[in-house]
Amino acid sequence: MTLGSSGGSSVVVPRNFRLLEELERGEKGIGDGSVSYGMDDADDIFMRSWTGTIIGPHNTVHEGRIYQLKLFCDKDYPDKPPTVRFHSRINMNCVSHDNGMVDPKKFGLLANWQREYSMEDILTQLRKEMASAQNRKLVQPPEGTFF
Amino acid sequence: MGGGEGVSGDESGAPAAVATVHIRCSNGNKFSVQTELDATVRAFKTTVATSCDVPAEQQRLIYKGRILKDEQTLSSYGVEADHTIHLVRASPPMTSPNTTTTASQGAAAQAPNSGSSPAAGTGGFLFPGLGLNSQGSNNSGLFGSLPDLDMMQQQLSQNPGMMRDIMNTPAIQSLMNNPDLMRNIIMNNPQMRDIIDRNPDLAHILNDPSILRQTLEAARNPELMREMMRNTDRAMSNIESSPEGFNMLRRMYETVQEPFLNATTMGGDADSGANPFAALFGNQAGNRAGTNQAPNTESTGSNPASASPAPNTNPLPNPWSTNTGAAQTGTRSTTGSETRGTPAGGLGGAGMPDLTSLLGGGMPDPSHFNQLLQNPAMMQMMQNMMSDPQTFNQLLGFNPTLRSLLDTNPQLRDMIQNPDFIRQLMSPETMQQILSLQQSLQGLAQLGRQQSGQEQNQTDSGAVPGAGLGSNANLELLRNLFGGLGAGGFSAPANQSNVPPEELYATQLTQLQEMGFIDAQENIRALIATSGNVHAAVERLLGNFGL
Numbered sequence: 001m002t003l004g005s006s007g008g009s010s011v012v013v014p015r016n017f018r019l020l021e022e023l024e025r026g027e028k029g030i031g032d033g034s035v036s037y038g039m040d041d042a043d044d045i046f047m048r049s050w051t052g053t054i055i056g057p058h059n060t061v062h063e064g065r066i067y068q069l070k071l072f073c074d075k076d077y078p079d080k081p082p083t084v085r086f087h088s089r090i091n092m093n094c095v096s097h098d099n100g101m102v103d104p105k106k107f108g109l110l111a112n113w114q115r116e117y118s119m120e121d122i123l124t125q126l127r128k129e130m131a132s133a134q135n136r137k138l139v140q141p142p143e144g145t146f147f
Numbered sequence: 148m149g150g151g152e153g154v155s156g157d158e159s160g161a162p163a164a165v166a167t168v169h170i171r172c173s174n175g176n177k178f179s180v181q182t183e184l185d186a187t188v189r190a191f192k193t194t195v196a197t198s199c200d201v202p203a204e205q206q207r208l209i210y211k212g213r214i215l216k217d218e219q220t221l222s223s224y225g226v227e228a229d230h231t232i233h234l235v236r237a238s239p240p241m242t243s244p245n246t247t248t249t250a251s252q253g254a255a256a257q258a259p260n261s262g263s264s265p266a267a268g269t270g271g272f273l274f275p276g277l278g279l280n281s282q283g284s285n286n287s288g289l290f291g292s293l294p295d296l297d298m299m300q301q302q303l304s305q306n307p308g309m310m311r312d313i314m315n316t317p318a319i320q321s322l323m324n325n326p327d328l329m330r331n332i333i334m335n336n337p338q339m340r341d342i343i344d345r346n347p348d349l350a351h352i353l354n355d356p357s358i359l360r361q362t363l364e365a366a367r368n369p370e371l372m373r374e375m376m377r378n379t380d381r382a383m384s385n386i387e388s389s390p391e392g393f394n395m396l397r398r399m400y401e402t403v404q405e406p407f408l409n410a411t412t413m414g415g416d417a418d419s420g421a422n423p424f425a426a427l428f429g430n431q432a433g434n435r436a437g438t439n440q441a442p443n444t445e446s447t448g449s450n451p452a453s454a455s456p457a458p459n460t461n462p463l464p465n466p467w468s469t470n471t472g473a474a475q476t477g478t479r480s481t482t483g484s485e486t487r488g489t490p491a492g493g494l495g496g497a498g499m500p501d502l503t504s505l506l507g508g509g510m511p512d513p514s515h516f517n518q519l520l521q522n523p524a525m526m527q528m529m530q531n532m533m534s535d536p537q538t539f540n541q542l543l544g545f546n547p548t549l550r551s552l553l554d555t556n557p558q559l560r561d562m563i564q565n566p567d568f569i570r571q572l573m574s575p576e577t578m579q580q581i582l583s584l585q586q587s588l589q590g591l592a593q594l595g596r597q598q599s600g601q602e603q604n605q606t607d608s609g610a611v612p613g614a615g616l617g618s619n620a621n622l623e624l625l626r627n628l629f630g631g632l633g634a635g636g637f638s639a640p641a642n643q644s645n646v647p648p649e650e651l652y653a654t655q656l657t658q659l660q661e662m663g664f665i666d667a668q669e670n671i672r673a674l675i676a677t678s679g680n681v682h683a684a685v686e687r688l689l690g691n692f693g694l
Contacts, residue, residue, distance in 0.1 A: 011688045014663025026211050029231025033171050036233050038211015042225055051212035055235055066207060066214060066235060 012115075018078050019047040022118055035123035037071070048073050050082070050119060054127045060136035062090075065143050069126075071119050081113035084122055089141040093134055100147035102126070166228035168221075170195055172235070184226060189217040201236050209233040648675050655681045664688055 013021075026038045037052035050071040056062025068087040074080065084107075086092075086100035094106035104110035109117060109125045129135060166184050171177040178198050182191050192203040208215040210224050210232045226232065386392040649656065649667075652674040658681050659670045669688065677683035 011664070011669050011690070012666060013689060014665075016663060017685075017689060027227075027230045029169065029171055029233065033233050036209045036212045038213060038225075053209050053212045053214065055209075055233075064237075066209065068212070068214065 015075070015077060016047065018118075019073065022120065023047065025120065031120060031124065034127055035120060037119055037123060046075065048075075051087075052119060052123045054123055054130070057127055057131040057136075060131050061138060061140050062130045062136070065140075068146075069123070071122070073119075078115050078117070081110045081117070082119065082122070084110065084126075085147070087146055088143075089145040089147055091138045091140050092130065094129060098147075166226075168226060169229070169231040170198070170234050171231055172199065172201070172233075182221065184222040184228075185220050187218060187220050188215040191215075191221055192217070195234065199234070201234065205237045207235045207237045209235060652679045655679050655684065659684060659688075 022037075023039055026036065029036075034055050034057070035052060037050055039047055040049040040051055050073065052069040052071055054067045054069065056065040056067065066088070067090055070085045070087055071082045072085075073082040081104065084102040086095050086102065089100070091097070094103050095101070096103060102110065104113075107126070107129070109122055165181055167179045168182055169177060169179050176199060180191075180194050180198055182194055186194075188208065189203070192206045192208065195201075195206060195208075196203040210226055210230070213224060215221075215224055215232070383396070386396060648671045652671065655674050656667065656670055659674070660667075662685065664670050664685075670684070673684040673687045674681075677687060
């Protein structure tokens, strides 16, 4: 059916609709299962605070690890990117060694944020980043330690 | 992805909430386990271990981005029936190649979505039928509940394959194979009748069912169509080159083609519904005005050499000229028999919508409608349609409004899927009652144009049970139903003409704005399309058409 085009594409999806959509995707299981995310506090009507996990990509030092992240969607999301912070310790170029914040300047997806991007995109992109040449071999802190 | 269907989360008899939860791992496995939601994660892992080869102590479960801790309960993480939990095999002490078992996509992910669309599909199945019943008396015609004929037409013309599919449905074929019905439709148009009166030849053609069939064949079969067009083109140039040929063609044109076109385009501006053929040949008229191919077009009359019953060899305007080809399909059929306008015009615009407006043209006169309804062929066609879900799925596909309406009204869908209900609806008595109801409603609408859309809907629903559609007593359902139908053809057009949509849908607009949809234009468009149904409008805005 060719209908899809007539409605949506140009429409600005409001914040809460977007987040509800993402929430549902997170609950039902998404993508290839390598990332997962959900809301921290189901009672927060602004749906700001989220937790994500990334399962370390194969053939890297991250393999077998599960990284936890905190994502914070402020009220200007999705016009502005959420702040992304690693909860699990990780040694990665775009991640601060002090507090686990993902530096938007060093992480392309956040630097060139577009409204259509979702938290799932951030997580999958971060996972790809882990498998990139400069990150895959980095010595990692012991598993199970947190920022 | 059938995994998601067997949810038992709402089993009332169970002491604790038993739910089906989906587990996904990276090796492609996915499975579902039954669990109590207030079980601890540790207990749950043991349950999971029975279904996979990962021992409980090596399991790591991730849900909504969180790693589930053994001592917590599933419900404390907000796990519900049908949700998906990712299973990862924890790394054993030394790293082995297959340490990570990434969870894989859960069946549940698709299950809810895919669940709704087929349902919507079957649901839509009745809807055009309803349109058939209750919309008949207004301008939008037989399939009046399809709100956006133009859009549909466009889509159809862009998709010849679909067009062919439709033409191939037994329903349409049986319609086409019934010359009486077609003639009836044509004769209901005064302009048409006029032409036929003046041109006995045409009447003759019209009386020949084989011509009808032939044309239908051609419309269904692009190759045949092309060949016919080529033949006629050649025949034309032959005629033209003979000494008196050109004049003959011109005469032909003057006696047949011109009045015909007049008939088809007359009143097309005022109300396309009033003249079914205007819609049919609207394209073509436009082309004629725009392109200056006088000699060609003039010769569009029937082939004088074989003036009588060989209308399919009627010459054509140059079929190879760009983007007029489709319209010319229509042209040719005009010279032949009007009946054939439908199938042949199909390529030019859309068979279905054309048919729609054809029938729609006859509708303003209720007796015609009755006549049509009582025509066995018509009944048979409707029955065919009713029993052919595929046709309706297709029809439904054209109509996002309907689909979203069904999506938002599960009750309605249920009702629609009930064969008894359909049978009742399709009974001639009911149809006639609905028809008279529609008429009175139309009167009402004229009186009360200033009424808001919502009030209008209430009028609808109020009147309906009173009119004796008593078998379906659920007022709410009916309100939805008729609200939706009104969306298609009835109240929306009636109101649109006088009240600007901004005023008409003021409340709904505010609602949408409060929800965060800030593009007023887009909102209005969505509201118009859904006739003020906020739910459907939101669905539409979000582009969630259910497919």
